[in-house]
Amino acid sequence: MNNLESVNIYTDGACSGNPGPGGWGVLIKYQDRDVELMGGELETTNNRMEMMAAIMALESLKSVKKVNIHTDSTYLRDGITKWIIKWKANGWRTSTKKPVKNIDLWKRLEAVTALHDIEWHWVKGHAGHPENERVDRLAGIALTQKRNTNV
Numbered sequence: 001m002n003n004l005e006s007v008n009i010y011t012d013g014a015c016s017g018n019p020g021p022g023g024w025g026v027l028i029k030y031q032d033r034d035v036e037l038m039g040g041e042l043e044t045t046n047n048r049m050e051m052m053a054a055i056m057a058l059e060s061l062k063s064v065k066k067v068n069i070h071t072d073s074t075y076l077r078d079g080i081t082k083w084i085i086k087w088k089a090n091g092w093r094t095s096t097k098k099p100v101k102n103i104d105l106w107k108r109l110e111a112v113t114a115l116h117d118i119e120w121h122w123v124k125g126h127a128g129h130p131e132n133e134r135v136d137r138l139a140g141i142a143l144t145q146k147r148n149t150n151v
Contacts, residue, residue, distance in 0.1 A: 004066040004117055005030075009057045011071050012125070012135040013049025014143045021147040022046065024053035025138025027131055028060070035060075038138040040146035049139065050076045051105040058112040067118045072125030072132055080109055081120055 008029040015022035023040035037056055040049070050073040058067070071077055087093065087100045094100055123129050125136070 004064060006066045006068070007061065008131075009054075009067060009069045010131040010135045011050065011053035011057055011069065011073075011076075012132065012139045013046055013051070013053050013073065014136070014139040015044060015046040015049055016143055016147065019043055019045050021143055022049040023139045023142025023144070023146060024049040024056065025135040025140075025142060026053050026057040026060075027135050027138070028057060029131075036134075036138055038142040040142040042146055045102075047073070047075050048102055048105060051079075051102060051109055053135070053139070054080075055105065055109050055112060058109075058116065058118075061116065065116050067116045068121060069118060070121045070123050070131065072123050074122060077120045077122050079106065080113060084110060 010027040011024070013022065013024045021040065021042050022044035023038060026037040028035040028037070037060060039052070039056065050071065054069060054071065054076060084106060086095070092100045092103055100106060123132050125132060
């Protein structure tokens with residue numbers, strides 16, 4: 001996957017109640033453009049929204065890219081880069097033999113990550129990182145819209 005165009009993706013998820021209404025936000029920085037995406041669900045969790053942000057960002061790419069994903073979620077980063085290998089080997093069970101939570105999204109994320117050359121970067125949330133603050137606001141807007149429309 002040499003000579004691929006590079007794209008930087010920033011993701012965040014939010015939830016009120018956990019479970020409760022939630023939102024996700026994405027910022028895609030490609031060449032000289034910024035693309036924002038956001039969405040939400042009425043009944044969800046923070047972890048699901050973190051995952052949906054990454055999934056929706058990657059699914060929006062029109063061709064194979066060299067992707068740098070920036071997230072403040074260690075659950076997302078560690079899940080897709082470390083834990084998923086053991087979960088699959090254990091028949092989608094955790095080390096305590098319990099079913100893996102969010103298996104539907106882990107499988108979807110695994111499929112879409114296989115299409116790209118991806119590096120995962122953790123950023124500290126709510127620490128003044130401009131792009132992380134921007135996607136946090138998008139996730140909050142999506143959460144509020146979902147809560148207020150109730151659809």
